[in-house]
Amino acid sequence: MDKRNFAFDKVNFILLAIGMIVVIIGFVLMSGGGSTEEAYDPGIFSPMRIKVAPVVCLLGFVSMIYAIIRKPKDE
Secondary structure (H helix, E strand, O other): OOHHHOOOOHHHHHHHHHHHHHHHHHHHHHOOOOOOOOOOOHHHHOHHHHHHHHHHHHHHHHHHHHHHHOOOOOO
16 A cells, blocks of 8 residues: 555654653643542642643643644655
């Protein structure tokens, strides 16, 4: 099959996978235990959850967008 028929090349798929992994890491950083009515957990407002994790997710989504709009090089 001719390679010109595909919209993505191998590099696009690798960049897309890396972006997905970064987004998953961001969501894992956001996860954790929450507060209940009996016990208050101040960890829900930690900088890791409210600043770092959303930025990591944003970078992952931006890299996925770049992977989608990147034009494959002609050989």
